[in-house]
Amino acid sequence: MAEPTPPPQSASDQPDEATDDSPPAARPAPTERGAPPPVASLIWLQPLSLALLAIAAFCPVLSNGFLLGNELYPPGEPTAPAPDTWRHAESLLTAGHHGRLGHLFLRVEGRLLGDRAAAWHLVSLLLHAANAVLLWLLLHRLRVRAAWFAAALYAVHPLHAQAIALISEQPRLLAAAAALLGALGWVRFAARPRWPLYAGALALLAIALAIHASVWPVPFVLAVLALWRRERWSVLPLGRYHLLLAPAMLLAAWVALADAAPVQEHLVSIAHVSPPERLLIAARAVGLHALHVVWPAGLAAFYPQWTVALTPPNLIPIGLLILAFVVLLVLRLAGRAGNEPLAALATYLLLLAPALGLFDRSILRDAYVADRFQYLAAAVPLAALAAILVGLFARLPASLRDVRRAGAVTLLVLLAVISLRQLGPYRDPDPLLRHSLARHPESAAAHTLLATHLRDRQQLDAAAAEYARAVDLRPRDARLRNALGATLMVLKRNEEAERELREALRLDPGSTPAATNLGLLLIGLGQFAEAEQLLIRTLAVKPDEVQLHRALSDLLLAQQRFSEAEDHLRRILDLAPEQPQAHAVLGDLLVQLNRPDEAIARYEAALKLEPRLIDARFNLANLLAEQGRFDEAIGHYRNVLELQPDAGAVHLNLATALELTGARQQALEHYAEVQRLAPDLITPAIRRRIQSLY
Secondary structure (H helix, E strand, C coil), X not given: CCCCCCCCCCHHHCCCCCCCCCCHHHCCCCCCCCCCCCCCCCCCHHHHHHHHHHHHHHHHHHHCCCCXXXXXXXXXXXXXXXXXXXXXXXXXXXXXXXXXXXXXXHHHHHHHHCCCHHHHHHHHHHHHHHHHHHHHHHHHHCCCCCHHHHHHHHHHCHHHHHHHHXXXXXXXXXXXXXXXXXXXXXXXXXXXXXXXXXXXXXXXXXXXXXXXXXXXXXXXXXXXXXXXXXXXXXXXXXXXXXXXXXXXXXXXHHHHHHHHCCCCHHHCCCCCCCHHHHHHHHHHHHHHHHHHHHCCCCCCCCCCCCCCCCCHHHHHHHHHHHHHHHHHHHHHHCCCCCCHHHHHHHHHHHHHHHHCCCCCCHHHCCCCCCHHHHCCCCHHHHHHHHHHHHHHHHHCCHHHHHHHHHHHHHHHHHHHHHHHHHHHHHHCHHHHHHHHHHHCCCCHHHHHHHHHHHHHCCCHHHHHHHHHHHHHHCCCCHHHHHHHHHHHHHCCCHXXXXXXXHHHHHHCCCCHHHHHHHHHHHHXXXXXXXXXXXXXXXXXXXXXXHHHHHHHHHHHHHCCCHHHHHHHHHHHHHHCCCCHHHHHHHHHHHHHCCCHHHHHHHHHHHHHHCCCCHHHHHHHHHHHHHCCCHHHHHHHHHHXXXXXXXXXXXXXXXXXXXXXXXXXXXXXHHHHHHHHHCHHHCCHHHHHHHXXXX
């Protein structure tokens, strides 16, 4: 691409005091149009100071624990436990919407860093510091007033604590870095058109989009920035500017549409909310996000999800947003303001667009705002705030120059101190959730997650109480009622559990977890006919649901309908062949059907997947002993005793096998253990055999 010849520079092209934030003594002479304004010879001090500010504000994260992040997002709906074991849902929600490169980045880190939490947090910290520096470079090239101060505010702002502290948010930080690099490359290309710069900018933007979907608005932001004093940093005509940017915008639009698709059926977020109500959500979310930037008090990991209704009070946020746009437009048309305020507002709205609730986003099902949502978008109001403050400081007399500097330093220190305190609760999920509830007790998501953590620690009464509070806050949430019902089942509060599970099915007739749990509850109560009807009816709609087949197989086994149970167990293994418990249960069933060779194969498959299945190994050893394969049986008995050394029945069977192989002394040792641990197992016949060994 041939480089256009820049026209002679006019006075209006020269950076004035409003756009140059370099020290007065070092302020350079005007330069050619399209080139960034030079700064002092010690330019390296500015990026270095930004990086140090970011590290100083968030360095306590290095001592935090291994908080991945997906512990802090509601898990899949819990399934009630079988008699002795929990049956959790298959997976937890991820932190959300990583691209292929984002997943690859985390996997590579996992191989390199292992479980060293400090190393993971150091990566997050360095990424944030790099983003602060890249933001300064971009603002500087765009001739934004007070670029360094804006980047410094960004570097220390407590709003970023969540994105930095959660390891699963690293793809968001990395994508922001790639997007800022791509934007910086695009601005350089607009100033000095060269094909390598163009290709590099598009490649970086594509990489950013492949890392995390949250940066899809960036190409559209670059299109809007053509309104931002383009004549000062670009030599491209407006039409060519947008035409060359079109490939990036098309790719971003494709990523946005793909990201809007529901992740899983039970994670559909706000599909039931009408388009007008989504606009209300978006308007209020913009206001809350902006408020958290300019007044970072009460920041928390979770915020309450407000009720959406077309009522006059709920119309206020969208009215204010429309009013702001109209006022800025009128001022622009009247010549009282330039394009900059409108461009800034449009940029902020675009960067927030992925999290405004205008599309179905699973991460929005529990709250409409989260600090991590505006990791990149926060740069816009912070840049505006920095420009306003510098403008106010400039009005002070020169004799108060020290006051101006002291004011800026005080603000940065204050934000850094808040950031240090904000990181404290992120040491562990429990203090973080309790911190959120202390600030926002009406957050159903925080109550739900705290209940989940309490349940996993077997504090079931406390977990049920937290689930009940969440249900009180969101009574029409079938997922929460199912979680409460599953917990009540374990507590043997069957009447309450049945009520909650039936209500969950009334609210969501297609809820597989609720149907499974209610079926298991009815089986436990001996109501086999109703349980079977419920499970078969649900299975007809969702024939490939493993949980339903498992529950139905439990019912059939309880009724000794072994052939029918075998069909469902084999279907489970067709759908999920790596489930060791299903192999083991099928092995037990085959023993009942007197098919020992098949049972042995199933037990071996189960133990290959999970060597610590004690019952499966013990049953396998018994079958091998019955077939005269004593050496193999003895090995399995010994493995069981390594896991459960006080099992008298295992000592007895091992002693018998050793006796039959001629290992008399070892057999006597294990018979002695049987007499010590379970003397009731020593029958007169066994006692005579023991005496015969002496």
